[in-house]
Amino acid sequence: MRVSRSTISWLYVSPLMFVLIPFFVLPILVVLVASVFETDGFGGLIPTFTLANYATVLTSGLTFNLYLATVKFTVLTWFFTLLLGFFVAYFLVFHVRNPLLAIGLFLICTVPFWTSNIIRMISWIPLLGKEGLINSALLRIGLIREPLEFLLYSGFAVVVAYVHQLTIFMIVPIFNSMARIDKRVVEAAIDAGASRFDIMRLIIVPLSKSGIALGSIFVASIVMGDFFVTKVMSGGGSASVVSAFYEDISVLQYPGAAASAIVLTVVLLAMVALILRTVDIRKEITR
């Protein structure tokens, strides 16, 4: 029996479709439908077609402030994870001569991932608090007279926790793309008289682009879609896009929350599309 080529193609994509359709496409369709319904105020949905929920979300000053707060955390987290992730990967690939040692050190980078995200976040609290380790130590050695309050329940604490949680998402893809760089290219550059900075600028960064892009997608979409770290580490002092519609759900305002969720999805898709436009990941990976 001959199997046609198109059947084979379908068979190839079917595992992915079995995951994506029930766990992504269908739920998002449900949310999409809910977002154009009306609510009766008691958790009931009235099946009509209205764009009022979107109008409310898109014209509200609250939405703007929430996105501002969320984007601020996203950009800061992205910047610091990129900085750390890039140089950690760079060190592992170009400075550790023994490949076995490099792989070993790389695995050590993943050790924090053996504990839960929540534990890793919460363990910052006793460290950063008013009577925490850092403040106590600084007070003891006389560097400060009053405990530093900005350390905990602040934007600073939120960024620290995110960076701690997400740097690995930068390290892994950047390490991966750097490891593919042909070392002879670097040697040739040195022979041709390039400075370290030139090598970094003209060879390493361009050839790590796909890793940077992948890492950025991971970090940005995780921070944009999270609310728990913001809530806990800011001590409830800040909010995010997701925390706001989570609160809507708690008072059963499903359509409004659904509209916010769709808007966020669109924003994220646009962001990812923008990143993919700058870096052709498919080409880079298969190169």
Place this chain on the structure above:
Amino acid sequence: MAVKDKSDAGKSTKGVSRRSLLKAGAAVAGAAIGTDAVTGFPTIWAQEIKDIELRHVGVSYSVVKAIGDQAAKDLGFKVTMQNLDTSAAINRFITQPNSVDIADLEGWQAKLAAKRGVIQGISAKKIKEFDNFLPIFTKGELDGHKIPRQGISPYEALYIEKPDSTDLHDGVTEWLTNVPQVYNADSIGYRPDLVGHTVTQWKDLIDPKFKGKAAILDVPAIGIMDAALCFESAGLIKYGNKGNMTKKEIDFTCDKLIELKKAGQFRATWTTFDQSVQLMAAGEVVIQSMWSPAVAAVRVKQVPCVYAPVNFKDGKEGYRGWCNGMGLMKHLTGKKLDAAYEYMNWYMSGWQGAFVSRYGYYSPVPSTAKKFMTPAEYTFWYEGKPAPEPVTDPYGVPMEAAGTVRDGGSFVERVTNISCWNTLMDESAYMNKRWNDFKVA
């Protein structure tokens, strides 16, 4: 577990106590397995009750595993306690009603659940202790004192007209939305050593003296009431109904909160019991809105902490009350429904009442809870008198030394000073939006 079994005392005074009956029932149930010989008690039968599982779902401070375990032991069927936070719970009751058997409902949740038709009316006649319920719940009064109805009082949320009515009924009927099981009056917790004076007014929470050292509850629906109590106490505004504000009142309250936040009044806001304990015990705050057992939990860590008695003064102050009750989901029928009634009757028979009393909450039927408490415990927790002997928590951990007096005084003094009840306002969507303005400010 240091829980005194008082069934003997009950037996001597009243012939056969409910608990000994339950024990006998369990024994019969045990004996019946294998012999098929079943006689008398209870209304559901030995072989079959083993296979019954009741899923009681609700918040952690109300749906407690130790209580479910004891119920399972006494009743002979399986009880599973599942904890969710308030908002996840109401969402589950409404969107997946069949995944729940007993819904643990606050008054406003009972109203919503009835409205959505996910619960069935409970026949008051089948609740054995119903006549012994405190009239706070059944009539909306206590010792002739009318219990305020700002917010949704337990009385207001108790009755529906017919078993399948979707609207609450004002006035006594035979059908209940829920069987109240645990309640309390919330106020402020503070560090007496750092605040420097006795706190009896909500306005201390927004006193600039405690700038950067105060915290407030961040569950919008009830946090806004704590804020309202503060602003009313400070004489900034007089609310028509703190539990159901107008848009204008919501605006005033949230604008004021934003102003306070920008001035640096709040060190943090908290959403869970543990967070509030952590904030106080770690020295982050010296005053915050707080729950009674959380204050006790701070004291267990050897950090001084007092639960402020905020009795009415000049028409201001008062506690924010809450009450959780058990609702029967609509899908319960036959033996499972019988088991659910058995379960609710077990709750009211005293063991659970005594258990929750030991961490500072109250039972709606103190007369049965009393039978399961030592006289010393009852004196301390309910009568507001100095503890004749050291007091332990429900798990036997020492809590208070002999001679300690409970903060806030006696039970009657506390509940008659409740000024509003946990609620969901008519303008909740708007309130939520404004609360988020406060959060992101």
